[in-house]
Amino acid sequence: MRPYAWGSRTAISELLGRPTPAPHPEAELWMGAHPGDPSVLEGFGSDGTVTLADAVDRDPEAMLGSAVAAKFGARLPFLLKVLAAAEPLSLQAHPSPAQAAHGFELEERLGVPLDSPDRNYKDSWHKPELVCALTEFHALCGFRDPAVTVELLTELAVPQLDHYLSLLSGQPDRDGVRALFSSIVTVPASLLDPLLAAVLQACVARVRAGSRFAAEYRTALELGERYPGDPGVLASLLLNRVTLQPGQALYLDAGNLHAYLEGVGVEIMANSDNVLRGGLTPKHVDVPELMRVLDFTAGDVPVLGGDAGPDGELVYTTPVPEFRLSRLELSDRPYRLDHDGPQILLVTEGTAELVAADGAALTVPRGRSVWVPAADRGVTVHGTGVAYRAMDGLAP
Ligand SMILES: [Zn+2]
Incomplete structure (x- = not known):
């Protein structure tokens, strides 16, 4: 812990x-x-x-x-x-x-x-x-589409922001994002405080006005309260806000x-x-x-809903060889945890019953996890609720 x-x-x-x-x-x-x-x-x-x-x-x-x-x-x-x-x-x-x-x-x-x-x-x-x-x-998560960030910053109508905004509006691509981000995180302390104050004040006004960027502005306000004087508060306005x-x-x-x-x-x-x-x-x-x-490539972030795998397993597909994560809806029907590699099963809802090849059983309540070594073949899981299954991402 x-x-x-x-x-x-x-x-x-x-x-x-x-x-x-x-x-x-x-x-x-x-x-x-x-x-x-x-x-x-x-x-x-x-x-x-x-x-x-x-x-x-x-x-x-x-x-x-x-x-x-x-x-x-x-x-x-x-x-x-x-x-x-x-x-x-x-x-x-x-x-x-x-x-x-x-x-x-x-x-x-x-x-x-x-x-x-x-x-x-x-x-x-x-x-x-x-x-x-x-x-x-x-x-x-990740830099927002530069054209949308220009709209978001323009809407604030903060004159002290004009210089920074021009770095992106004049070059709405990854180089513009890099220029804007690097100047924001290196603003001299003497300029940062008044700039932050003006931006946050404008955020309050835009939230009240019901802006389409209200969630983004509200996040900047929350961060500003938690981390006063931190340039990361300004940088937050360049990023995708994801729920x-x-x-x-x-x-x-x-x-x-x-x-x-x-x-x-x-x-x-x-x-x-x-x-x-x-x-x-x-x-x-x-x-x-x-x-x-940093990768200054900008645009929307893909939200992964999971891809349907065998027997109702939902797999969050990534290109990484180190890991693979999937979600299992547990039921009475035993699910085979076959894999020639290391596995951890984490129960997040309900209770899982694991049964080894020799018939030995293990009850795993919510919040607990189990290590399944590669040498342990033929383990099955059933039960109620949800479990997350972690393993390496090498091809099966
Ligand atoms: Zn991280």
Whole structure:
């Protein structure tokens, strides 16, 4: 459990069936083998304290299967989380494989300690991620179509914004977006405060007037209240504001600028901790490095509804070899968890019954998850409610 300050005091406790509200905000529940917080396997080994990371380390072939072990080494390639944001998370992007490898190597060479708060690259892996909403889920994700952003900023009618606006209206493409974003996040402090004040005042007026951009302006106002004097508040006006309904998902590839605003979701990502932040956070912000990894391609973000897989499994299709996430509606009919690779099953509603090939059964209540090693063939699941199934994304 990661008790970050932006967590909800109720969502994760409710999911686990514990008393609410919890004594501290609970931001993330991690299921995986990340060294930062590896899961402990119950009923595994003699003393019951074996972590998933240890188990994978001891027998990668049995735990991960030969294909995954050959491609990723003795390392679970994905990390599964339940994410409960009661407050906005930082504005961030993640590096591509090449950027991560280069950035990690450079910081190693410069001798920046791994646990330093100034460290950007914690490992040499990329971190694409997919978030699937369990409740209505709000996020900022990717740069908006430049023509629409020009309309949104023009409507504010803030004279101090004219100079910035002209960077985009004169060049409504990815170069214009890059120019506008970089000048916004580097506005000198003396200019930033009056500019922010004028923009937020105009946002209030436009929300009252019932603008079609009211949701976007309201988000800027909420961020402005939470992070006064932060240029990320202005940057938020350049991003798509997305609302996911339960069961809908967003895929965030390398370089996608995003911030989760509110809601509970299941998140799966490549097993990495590489985050470059651009604001809306008390944590380390490195704007030049962020600029290097950002993808300024602008436009609408595809919301994934899931593709119908075998036996009613709903698959959130992504191009990533590290992970695959799907959603199972549980019923009396046993569903076969056949896969030559590692799997985690997380129950988010109801109760799942797992039955192994030898007939051994395991009841898994809501909020709990199960590790199914690659060597465990013939496991089936049935029950009531909903489970999320995480595995590697190598071809079956
Ligand atoms: Zn992220």
